[in-house]
Amino acid sequence: MNWNDCVVRTGTHSVKWSSIPDPNEIIPMCIADMDFQVAPEIMQAMVKKAAHGIYGYTTFCERYYLSIIQWWKKRFDLDIDKEWISFSPGIIPGINILLQILTKPGEHVIVQEPVYYPFYSSIENHQCKIVQNSLVYKNGTYEMDFADLEEKASDPKASVLILCSPHNPVGRVWTIDELNRVAEICLKHNVWIISDEMHGDLVYKGNQHHPLFAVNPKIKNQSIICAAPSKTFNVAGLQTSIIMIPNKDLREQYQQKLIQFGLMRPNVFGVEGTIAAYESCEYWLEELLVYLEGNLQYVSNYFKTKIPEIIPIQPEATHLIWLDCSQLGMKGEELFQYFLNEAKIKFDEGYKFGQNGDSFVRMNIACPRERLENAMKRIEEAVKSVKHK
Template sequence: MNWNDCIERTNTHSVKWSFPKGDVIPMCIADMDFQVSSAIVEAMNKKARHGIYGYTTFSDRYFESIMSWWKRRFHMDIEKEWISFSPGIIPGINVLLSVLTEPGDGVIIQDPVYYPFYSTIENHGCSVVKNTLLYKDGVYSIDFDDLEEKASRSRTKILILCSPHNPVGRVWTDEELLKIGDIAKRHDLWIISDEMHGDLVYEGFEHIPLFKVDESLLKRSIVCAAPSKTFNIAGLQTSILLIPNEEVRERYQDKLTGFGLMRPNVFGIEGTIAAYEEGEPWLNELLMVLEENKQYVHNYLEQHLPELRAIQPQATHLIWIDCSDLDMQGEELCRFFLEKARVKFDEGFKFGASGQSFVRMNIACPKERVDLALRRMHEAILEHRVKSRISK
């Protein structure tokens, strides 16, 4: 696998590469500019050569590949019956909210957080209840006193937990997860745990699935997972919801059928099996590449761009960058990077009000592209420094 190959993605219907016009580097949208594992490519080619792409269902091998992955990576036994399908995590959470809430109910999120959570909650007439993360000295933590108070409200029904957290990159410890679970049990709160990035964890840290930390949470929580972020196959539209509660699982599956979303993509099934059965060596290489890119960004900013602070992620292929010292926020900040540096980031303010002075950078690309983006940022900020001195 050549991790330095800058593969051309323009004119391939890529969302990430369709927006930027002209000489702009997209460091946004959480997919990767790396080719997938050769095992997945071969599985796709084999199915394509078969030549029949009819309605598709789930095989025993599909379920076994998922259960085996969880056993190897997280040392946890999950039951086949828990596994439910969704074409994506956000569609799955939408269906869950239609099952678990009524209009006017409150749903807690821990902002700054993955921005589709906001519209997902509002889609069902529910209220977004913010348990804003604490930010001090470049480290994010959970405000448990605030979480307790908001969970105690009579109309608060659900916490959507982002674990590992997107965009700040925190891997929650077992102690933090136990505290969350205790609050949920005290206040009869459901937890939807989005563990999409659970496989993309850096050395020295361990992702702990919510179910593993406290088995008593099995009946009041759902874990959302997928091979899509791990193996760069989001376009195959196959995600996994683990729902141990039988009643909720049946209601979820009834809703899924009612929405016509019960059948998987023919290539999604093949891609999932190939990823979980044969993709581990590719993933282990990927994590080393991401570690190098992460450290390179940190060192570059520290050496050349003291105005920017990379929040060191413990997981994900994303870096949350604090730009407070640039004295720009929101649209102005992102316009500066887009127009002056010709680099497109995900706008921090979309993740919540506490993200106004931040941008999210995707480092899942060849180091050459990371370096070019950083050098462009450096040139733009050098010019900004000069203009700032003149204006003073």
């Protein structure tokens, strides 16, 4: 795999590359997909399916379920029952369906901001109140505020906590102790947990992702895990996500909603892509993680030695870096526009992730090193111009 190959994505209907006015001028370092080609085995599975020439209604097969079960057992030592596995075209659609079942208008849904911003619209879609259990930014990293979580969960109107594990955008991999404390609080106050574990495979050395079900068996009947091969293998366009629901009553209600919305069948290529990824592409993931760690080390060293005004929050997982730009004296849209106009870099706007993200931007480092080096030079020059002004 040539990770340094700068694959051209313009003209391919890419959300990332279509979101910028001039791809020859601006580098998109936003949107959490990767500028790397997928593993050859996934491409071969797609070609084989395409060559078959019939793209009719598709269903799931035993091999699909087995590939998921074996992956989670091998990577996380988690035993999954086939019956738990439900489908969604994406994690956010899945969360929306779950919220429709688990909440009533006016109830509280807790999030830990700064957090993946589609959570907010998902909560508002169901006329629920967004309740912030804000993460604590301390000594260059983030921690959970358990006393505040206890207080928010104890409110009789609190019905659901949406947990981001590993956390997007701050990059934390929650420890067993942290996850167990969350589970115990939610069990005590009868609050459901929807655990978004999309980035669970993209974890750096020295850290280990712990699925929520594994840290506290009691929480299985009061929680859901949302996952997918999407981030791991760069196949978000296949629109095949995994919603694990051990609670039988909730699972039946969820599956009934899929039928009501006509969402019970997967993308014709999604099943083949998932099987190929989980059965044959672990080696590709391991190579990817090595390359991403190299990119992370390069970016971290560059900021430390040449752009100390920006502090990268060292991620324990994900291919994203949360950048503290508070020393630049700009916030919100002004900060985003400065990087766009002066550095010609498009980041994800930090303020979208929550009120404590105003002085931050989110940077995607899943790209060839040459592109990353070019981007860092641009950022350096832009920051110099801020200091000059």
